[in-house]
Amino acid sequence: MSGLAMPKPDEATLGRRATIVADLRSIVPGEGVVETVNEMRAFESDGLTAYRQLPLVVVLPETVAQVSRVLKYCNDRNIRVVPRGAGTSLSGGALPLEDAVLLVMSRFNRILGIDYPNRTVTAQPGVTNLGITHAVEQEGFYYAPDPSSQIACSIGGNVAENSGGVHCLKYGLTANNVLGIEMVLMNGEVVRLGGKHLDAEGYDLLGLMTGSEGLLGVVTEVTVRILKKPETARALLIGFPTSEQGGQCVADIIGAGIIPGGMEMMDRPAIHAAEDFVQAGYPLECEALLIVELDGPAVEVDHLIGAVEAIAINNGSTTCIISNSEEERLRFWAGRKAAFPAVGRISPDYYCMDGTIPRKELPRVLAGMRDLSQTYGLRVANVFHAGDGNLHPLILYDANVPGELDKAEKFGADILRLCVEVGGVLTGEHGVGVEKRDLMPEMFNEADLDQQMRVKCAFDPNHLLNPGKVFPQLRRCAELGRMHVHRGQVAFPDIPRF
């Protein structure tokens, strides 16, 4: 691991391993406990493969009661737990700890209910994102959030990460499409938040759980909203001589009151890599390529295609191709969807970043990245969810060259600092995990982080669930709980009082 400090393993827990394994076997019988090094290898990292660690033991429960008993057992004995869904996290959210039980939810893989009148699907958390759509697509429905890992990532993991995708500008993130969950707290208590109704009562703990990266509870059931598929979808492929013009085109489309189903941008290195890989027919002489997808009834899509085309020409587009068939639309997307593996072909390794910026800052951030690229001597290719300002710079490096991973990580950190500097954030959809953990103070001051930690204290006061993730520094809840004001010692400026 390149300089990443994880919580110091608890020697007592390591020493009791055999007992813990035996106890866990009594809770989850059969093949639900995996403890040999060879078998545990499969779980030693998630999608952020630069970091690897074998867990203490792997547990694969099958019932909510087992999850509850495992967590209560660990809570009572001060044993750490790392929850894991499909293990596709790009930020190391499911990275195991040496002294922690890895709680794998993959056996929770059943759809529990489909309710068309209420347009909901209720599923166990291990069902894949695409599995939900597959369950309802024959009736013409689908689940809108579509992270690029949707074939593999689990709906429980989507809740933990508040996953997005290319359609979230129009259809929202996971948080906007989840209606209810059942979850188990670290103390073993089972609680339900929301349901099939539209707004949950009391504090919005569902909103808080969504995107909490497995630090607050383990999701055991999810109810999501499904939507009827749009009647048609068409896309435009628009090339620009400069990224400024591409950025202005995006602003003008939104300024015209149009919210496309998807709006993606690629820079020259990404365009070339993608075109070389899948021959999508991308124009190679442009600096910025925009894919704009409009969906809805044909009459609406045709109307908006014309409007977007006019805006593109007005912004000096050098190419503007409109899809005339489903094959052509999919071909436009093929290059974008293959952008990551395409970049993988031109470099031994790449490191994917995930900052979000106010869209108008795109030219400044791209220029800054070019400078950083020279400073670090590493190439960078950019794909960009243009509608919502979410950047995915891909830093090209070679892990076999000593020091290059380290350099790539420093480059990435500088890009994220730049994102924060222009009013953006560290991560748009991949999560903080371990990857961006130590950058949190770039965005939040100590008081901000203290409030977040207090949430943690309400859910898991002993910091047993997924420790070492998200927060750069763990502070004891008792210490955080102290009040720092004393009677009579507070300054009173001149506030109007009556």
Place this chain on the structure above:
Amino acid sequence: MTTFTPTSPAELLSAVQWAVAEEAPLEIVGHGSKRAIGRPLQTENTLDLSKLTGVTLYEPAELVLSARAGTPLAQIEKLLAENGQQLAFEPMDYARLLGQEPGNGTIGGVLAANLSGPRRLKAGAARDHILGIHAVSGRGEAFKSGGRVVKNVTGYDLSKAMAGSWGTLAVFTDVTFKVLPAAETEVTLAVRGLLDDNAAAAMSLALGSSAEVSSAAHLPERIAARVADGMLGNEAATLLRVEGFGPSVTYRIGALKELLRHAGPLQEIAGETSEAIWRDVRYCVPFAGSDKPLWRVSMAPADGHAMVMALRMQSAVEVFYDWQGGLIWLSMEMGEPEDQLVRAAVKHFGGGHATLVRAAPPVRAAVPVFEPQPPALAALAHRLKAEFDPSQILNPGRMA
């Protein structure tokens, strides 16, 4: 009795710090437009945010607006309208229900009460559009959460956690919302004369189509006459709103007419009449001008009518439905808020929650206004409150 009226976040911070030091609870108010919701407070001191105002950032092309928490909602809606934009979640105004002057309310109050309107079905509530907050906790600590960009998973989403917390966790100083283009046009298709169960079926059919219905309400017989100056007449009206670009709206209304051709007599309503109808649904006008106890019930949309039917066997009730039937405004004819009756019925038909949004103070002191939670969940909420407001300074007891 002290009323603090801060004009800057720094002054607000000082006021809360004073309250923490003195262990003197505060009632947090903006315009006080929703003051009559929740358990009555008995605090001596008031923190009045009505002078903490001003839009601090509005970038239409970026779809983002930030304002001080005390900024009037009306001012923000006007500014957005001038730019062809809106708060897509249509925050409701409780004034007409609570016997107040309409048009008040602050943007901070919108978030604190997690307001929404008929477009909730398609666009969500305040919690779905909040991007970031600056706030002061009940410990007297200023903090921020979120940011000004739409896609952001950096840390816990405290902005959402505080949506609907009715000022009991922290006091907002600034809020940042996502804003969206306003629709070019709207048309409403009304199916007339349906009973509640047939209306629920018609709404399910419409929402399950690709017509992108943005709002669906059912006004039973006699209730229908109470909106839009009686323009709908007495007959029950099942209302489906379609919004968007002109040609698209025309096409989708056509598709709905075909879909619902056997459902009942159809009526197309456009322009100002359509807008007036949805405004009155949003503001719950059918139950305005009375002080009779009123429940706001949220449950699975398709199951609402069955719950009402069951309730009717035990007590005379008057209702209308929004959100495809998932939001039920319900008034008991006997005049007493039968909380156990209502809540048992909701639970029996799949669960949800019932809030007593209108009742006299003694009733609100005796009957739980907000849905009581199961023990483990209540304990969790209590722990969260204790973390953010350990000495019970902020709106103590309001949600109890």
